[in-house]
Amino acid sequence: MRAYQAFRDEPGFARVVPLDEVRDNDYNLNVSLYVAPLVEREEVDVKALWEEVKAIDREIEAVEERIEGYLREALVPVRKLRETNIGSLPEDWNIMKLGELLAECYRYPTYYKIEYKSKGVPEIRGELLLEDGSIDTNPDRLRYISDETAKKFPKVRVKEGDLVLSVRGTMGKVGYVPKELEGAVITANLMRLSPNRKRVYPKFLMYYLLSDPFRRMLNILSPRTTVKTIQVSILKSIPVPLPPLDEQKRIAEVLSTVDEAISLSRKAIEAIRALRDALMAELLTKGIGHEEFREEAGIGRIPVEWEVVRLEDIILEAKPGFACGKRDENGVIQLRMDSIRTDGWINTEAFVKVPPPSNVEDYMLRPGDILFVNTSGSYDLVGKTALFRGEFDECVYSNHLTRIRVLREKASSYWLFYILMWLWRRGFFKTLCNVQAGGQKNVGKSTLLRIRLPRPSLDEQKRIARILLTVDERLRAERERLKRLRNLKEGLMSLLLAGKIRVRKA
Structure with missing residues (x-):
């Protein structure tokens, strides 16, 4: 029924066929016959994507130079502190209640049960508040109300530099209102905080509201109810350590610079992903340097040499693992379905330890083994694939995974890993699933073995794999950079917002 509905509503489906036809048609690589394309495929300019990655790299390097300048020259430790009821602070810092720093603090009344419009006054809701204090302004995620409705509730309309705080349900999310959301409205689960700019710099206050001390205080003061909330009067009573206004601006400048680097790193990750996906589509179907192609039934257009x-x-084998419901802290590490990340790496924090079976050696993993998710409650997760790179010295795997070992004279394990991962991303394995008792979706061993693949020479496989591996390593390095930047921001916030280090005047 789901397929029929999609066929009727989505022109991207070529046709609807029974699952038996898919199986009888030799498990074709040409999945466009059976599933809707993920997107309308266009020719992708790989060189342009690479230039985009390099351009973002240059931007990040420039921002990181500024950060290094702060760390080297602008930040100085504080040796003389005074004791206060909220901890040690510099002598020239004050302590003020949050309410004393606000020109206005407002939540109710607001609108409800209204009809949303295709355009109009944008609405800010909790889901749009991001972890760095920014607000998602993507037009596709915004909802709109009529100007007529918005005019009835002027106090829920925000100005640039206002802060919005989630105060019900998921408490403590913070958003800084940018210029493009001037005049937007907030939903009932948010509170509008308008800073008194003579006392507090809005970006400094944003960072303090994002800090661990403030969030701990918010959690302590909120009632112990199923749905957490906090009253305006209690919120206003929370103490805030306050440096002089010019120092507030310098602190915000340092933290904003780190946030800029974090944002660029995220942008780089997206660009590298796009590059990798484009290269996979190009290399795994067209290869390297080929000029002549042929149409292969059920596969599509491939180089004539393949x-x-x-x-x-x-x-050599496709061997499912073993089930084990017991746990043993002194046992052997067992990888499971959630150990397989969507990027093809092993999640080294997602495993269990189980008593080793008598034939444990039959299930030991070694570098170069491919792990294929054969069973899941979700169609989307069947076929998820990772390459075991020796993350653990001794490691086995569960029955929801299949270990694939290549014949080294015929296939590169890296090449096969990439083509299986590419097929999964294209939705191919959804078409091969059986539904088992309990609703579990499964691609069995016999089904997996019959999949048809276009195979380059072993030398070309290795060249393709090296290119894709290089991009994957670049992606992994960027993720590590993002992790370091997040840790740096966390450390700087804990020191700067408590006055343990200070920003030297320019």
Whole structure:
């Protein structure tokens, strides 16, 4: 029924076929016959994507130079502190209640049960408040109310530099209102905080509201109810350590610079992902340097030099793991379905320890093994694939995973890993699933072995894999940079907002 509905509503489906036809058609690589394309495919300019990655890199390097300048020259430790009821602070810092720093603090009354419009006054809701204090302004995620409705509730309309705080349900999320959301309205679960700019710099206050001390205080003061909330009067009573106004601006400048680097790093990750996906589509179907192509039934257009093989022709084994409901802290590490990340790496924090079976050696993993998710409650997760790179010295795997080992004279494990991961991203394995008792979706061993693949020469496989691995390593390095930047921001916030280090005047 789901397929029929999609066929009727979505022109991207070529046709609806029974699952038996998919199986009888030799498990074709040409999934466009059976599933809607993820997006309308266009020719992607790989060189342009690479230039975009390099341009973002240059931006990040420039911002990181500014950060290094702060760390080297502008930040100085504080040796003389005074004791206060909220901890040690510099002698020239004050303590003020949050309410004393606000020109206005407002939540109710507001609108409810209204009809949203295709355009009009944008609405800010809790889901749009991001972890860095920014607000998602993507037009596709915004909702709009009529100007007529908005005019009835002027106090829920925000100005640039206002802060919005989630005070019900998921408490403590903060958003800084940018110029493009001037005049937007907030929902009932948010509170509008308008800073008194003679006393507090809005960005400084934003960072304090994002800090661990403030969030701990918010949690302590909120009632112990199923749905957490906090009253305006209690919120206003929370003490805030307050440096002089010019120092507030310098602190906000340092933290904003780190946030800029974090934002660019995220942008780089998205650009590298796009580059990797484009390269996978290009290299795994067109190869390297080919000029002549042929149409292969059920596969599509491939280089004339390539052959079409079944998976069973190029692998040594496809072996499912073993089930074990017992746990043993002194046992052997067992990888499970959630150990397989969507980027093809092993999640080294997602495993269990189980008593080793008598034939444990039969299930030991070694570098170069491919792990394929054969069973899941979700169609989307069946076929998720990772390459074991020796993350653990001794490691086995569960029955929801299949270990694939290649015949090294016929296939590169890295090449096969990439083509299986590419097929999963294209939605291919959804078409091969059986539904088991309890609703579990499964691609069995016999089904997996019959999949047909276009195979380059072993030398070309290795060249393709090296290119994709280089991009994957670049992606991994960018993720590590993002992690370091987040840790840096967390450390700087804990020191700067408590006055343990100070920003030297320019």
